[in-house]
Amino acid sequence: MISAVHFDTEASSRTMTERVLLLLAGMFILVSLVALSVARGEPFSDNWSAFFVWIVCAVGGSLIMQRWLPRHDPLLFPLTMFLSGWGVIMIDRLAPVFADRQMLWLVVSVVSLLAVAIFPYGLRWLRTYRYLLLVGGLALLVSTIVFGSNPSGQIGAPRLWLNIGIGFFQPSEALKIILVAFLASYLAEQYPALRAVGTDHARMWLSPRIYGPVLLMWGLCVVVLVWQRDLGTAILFFIVFITLLYIASGYTWILITGAALVALAGIIAYNQFSVVQLRVDIWFNPWPEADGRAFQIVQSLLAFAAGGVFGQGIGQGSPGYIPVVHSDFMFAAVAEEFGQLGSVVVIASIAMIVVRGLHTAIRQQRRAFNALLAVGLSMLIATQSLLIMGGVLKLMPLTGVTLPFLSYGGSSLLMSFVMIGLLLRLSAEEL
């Protein structure tokens, strides 16, 4: 329809943007790796393989997408590779034992991203088989209640993982995408009714179309919370769901009711669960127990202070004082070694991913499912990042979710990449 000449110039400028950003990301990762080697005093250590794997992933991904998905968003892939490459280096620095495994997961994740982005029927299948997917996801979740384990092997730790032989997989990560896709396709079907002009709003209030899924989701969150003690995932599901419902319907009362329900659930959980009580107490005032139960959060705050504006330099700070820093507290480690500058770059990069996702949603607004799916995936990344960054900074009670792309965790990395793959696919869809 539109002549090829026109699109070729536009496509090549997109490719240029992507390549320049990937080049910058690669340079930063290389400099960080060199600095890490020098700081460790072993210039030719084996962590160089990380850089080559990263280069192969970045260049390969860019070339494959230029060939098979020429009209994709030029920012999403470099941002993802930048953050995940940075994450791999930080894991190498903080917990060298896990670095190789994370590299393997990175390769698997990039391949999955490309597969999801290029495969043309993915979006249709997400819609067609939504009930099957939902039942499957819920079955996986229930199976963790029965068969679940914790890689750390501690007694009493939340058992959110399934041992699948080659490693541990966290089904709630996959369930995130399945739920967002399910809700997007459900709400897209209800779109004409939700958006009908001149309907009786008082009756819409009470329509099972709206409170049906609300109750379902709320029940699901309660199950996750009560049986799994997985506070972060429960609150994440609920916030993303409320946002989706608000965007689909446009009623402000949904946001108010949602906030009230979260507060109510918080109060009940505070009185019922010792975990929640602990988290809220040490958020309120961690200092009386700085050596005890609040040790992690206090060390995190000290790491931020030690980092200052420009940071200690990679390998030269001491983020190791924070227990399990390589997963939930990755943001604190970045802040200590790269300073406020590094934190700002992390926040800006994640925010940019979210902005591009919402931009895709606006471009796709004539296709309700595509728009809602893009909004849902962006909100997942945004909410999860805000929850953990706010928690690490003691701006809100700590909820144990990972920082997307940066934290150690195979299923988290894989599912974040799949989300980006879906967003890339959506951004290349015809308007």
Next chain:
Amino acid sequence: MGTDVILFVLRLTAGVLLMVWLGALFVVMWRDYRSAVQEAQASRRTYGQLIGLREIDGSYLRTGQIYPLLSLTSIGRAPTNTITVDDNFASNEHAFVALRNGQWWLEDRRSRNGTTLNGMMVKQPIVITDGDVIGIGQLRFQLELDR
């Protein structure tokens, strides 16, 4: 002492690269915003007119109808077109007149009776200039560009 200096230089480089990264993101977003604004303005801007003509005995007479020329002007019988024509020999989605890379192109949208340019059938997209006459069914349009 040597290691300290190297580490300091590397820290500096890493910091500068982080700032360049932020700057690059900003530039990309800014360019994206500018082109979105331009696109929005371009779709509303008119570049000239299409003057309605009628062909009688080999000479053209003005019908008095003048249509604004947009960067993408569609002609056809369907009401969704930029120029809706009421002609039995025109198709619902008949033809495009579009500005691409500084040139005006005429493109037939696989209409049943075809589109003509100065009396000749248009088989594939073709560049048109000021004064050319486009034929849709029994109707004729003369391209008049703003200077």
